[in-house]
Amino acid sequence: MATSTWHYRHHPRARVADPIAHTERYQPCALSSEERAQIVSAIRDGWHEQRSVEQSFYDAFDAGRPVAS
Numbered sequence: 001m002a003t004s005t006w007h008y009r010h011h012p013r014a015r016v017a018d019p020i021a022h023t024e025r026y027q028p029c030a031l032s033s034e035e036r037a038q039i040v041s042a043i044r045d046g047w048h049e050q051r052s053v054e055q056s057f058y059d060a061f062d063a064g065r066p067v068a069s
Contacts, residue, residue: 031068038067 031039046056060066 035067042067 042056042060043053046053046059051059057066057069
């Protein structure tokens, strides 16, 4: 048994009174819908030119327009 498992079984975390589901939490690094659209566009453009997703990323990176990694 991992040390962390043993620890949390013997010292459980305090319960939160009104928990927020992880899908509803604020994500400061989440991509905006515009950023997602740019990524999808770059991938689709790359597919039309027979390039992989990875190659499309590196092409965007080399051109100085990466949206996300």
